[in-house]
Amino acid sequence: MSQRKETAMNEQRRQILQMLAEGKITADEAERLIDALERARPESPPASESHPRRRPKYLRVVVNAADHPGAEPTRINIRVPLQLLRAGVRLTSLIPPPALARVNAELDRSGVPIDLTELKPQHLEELIDQLGDVIVDVDEPDTKVQVFCE
């Protein structure tokens, strides 16, 4: 919606409130008028819908590091399709319950009290879907690590 239309509607709302304050209309009438004004306002789509964001397809991991000054630099560039991660997490749903119980016990013993049986495939799906917003940027004098989706 244009800025001009928005301003006109605000002006009309202000006039209704002023008439209410002056006692020219009752509170019920003011409410009905404001409702009518709201209905007249066309639904403006959110900004994200008007310009849909491109869904990321790949997870990229880029590492540029040198173990110590003067050493040969190491460069790692990994691109993994997010679909592959999705397929991988779906496979985890096939892990038999006894194995999950053993993993849980080991995690608990290591001080990570996570119950993997509570992790459902749909949760993992959501996790992967939200990965698109993840950006990890580590910048040190000798090392630079970037994890992002593209």
Next chain:
Amino acid sequence: MIPQLVTVRHRRRNGRSLRLYVPVVPILLVLSPLLLLGVLAGLVACLVFRVSPTGALRGTGRLLWALPGTRIEIEQGRTAVLVSVR
């Protein structure tokens, strides 16, 4: 789409490099008897470990289908390894 071509490049310290182009479908066809044995062994393993064989097959298929686009590049000084799946 299953992977069509896997490219492996290896550059050694002395500068010599090895490039390997692996056409996946012909290789799978050639190795199909072994693949069949592998699938049978996998099915037996599924039954032994009480994993749904259909789920395992479907999961493996999805994994295979999602592989194209994967690229792994590791370079250290003059040595480098590249694996690319298309």
